[in-house]
Amino acid sequence: MLNSFDPIVSLAKRRGFIFQSSEIYGGLSSCYDYGSLGVELKNNVKKMWWKAMVQDRDDVVGLDAAILMHPKVWEASGHVDGFTDPLVDCKGCKKRWRADHLLEAKGIKPDFRPGDWKKHDVVCPDCGGALTDIRKFNLMFKTEMGVIEDATSTIYLRPETCQGIYVNFLNVLQATRKKLPFGIAQIGKAFRNEITPGHFIFRTREFEQMEQQYFINPKDKKKCFEDWMEARKKWYLDLGIKKENLRFREHEKHELAHYAARAFDIEYNYPGMGFKELAGVHDRGDWDLSRHSKFSGQDLSYFDQESKEKFIPHIVETSDGADRAALAFFVDAYEEVEARSGDDEAKHEIEVVLRLHKSLAPIKIAVLPLSKKEPLQKLAKEIQTGLRARWMTQYDETGSIGKRYRRQDEIGTPYCVTIDFDSLEDKKVTVRDRDTMKQERVDIGELGEYFKEKLLNC
């Protein structure tokens, strides 16, 4: 188990998973770019979420709502008044802190009734200086909309994707003819002007959410809530997260967001941080649709044909961060092992194997001809052309075969196909398995079928 993000940050940069945003200008704080392998990993995370949440279910449909929304949405949602973090500044070194985090670090339950903060006597963890009183800091990014300067209006970059779902509840209900219970799922960017971002891509100012809102009759709440908790945890475990690194934590009363009646975090044991929120399952009650009914003047209640009841649906929300999930999968898969990659020249004392679930691995199959020369190169290219129609492949002909295996191991490629001189005669290639290191000779003509079985659902 790693005890810091350092090896992950270094691998991510070296192999092109994740880069600091605007690095040539000195970087933009807490914004990151995904490189060629990172974008594959994150796309695979989103693809597997969409598959589990939409494609595999009859009761959930997808949506892709705009990032920019009517400003009234954020008044109705409570974000204009309530989406704030408690901010304190150090009077000495001027560093900015979140008061709740400082209290938590001292084992004190955060409590922000006036006067309470001072009695805890907290000082700046960096320089020991005195801290200011708490100020509320709204996390929403503001921008202007409109072409004529004096006729612009202030709008917000959405701080969560789910509001796009609530305002489309009626549209989706009518268009899909769904009946309760049913859900709407969406993946998209969200923006928060976090006071203390950090820990690599754990807390950034621009990130991606994968959220699903399940609309229900409140009488079904208990079972529905439990089912979603189970389903979300299972998703992470099925995709390879180690059981001991995942846990549920129920929010205490003082932690609950303004809309939540009950909330559980799914926490992951991040290196150097301990168990921190990876995802959440929230009982949002009828807060969202009631508020949007009130602020928009539209009736967002639901009429149940069978029971003849009319009511505002309650919502059980599942909320996951694509970046935090990608980070958890990345960290969990990272393993340093003793040298294992063939010839001496290629061996290092410690080698990295990224044991990503096959469906998340950026590259599924590497194609490695033993020699750069014809006719091996031609045959290898033909093999790659056949495979790439279905899977992400990578062609690599430079360096010893041991080095090439190691390069693929550290980016998590589950299979390497090696084309050697015998391949020209027996029309077979060697397939190497990342985890077992087992090597098998497979007929070139059967490679497609072979991988179809090995890479099911990938």
Ligand code: ATP
């Ligand atoms: P935290 O307590 O860590 O700030 P939160 O409770 O504010 O998170 P939610 O509002 O429940 O988070 O957002 C749902 C999910 O979105 C989180 O579980 C997380 O995966 C992701 N998320 C939220 N804020 C960030 C961020 N600043 N950077 C990356 N991912 C985030």
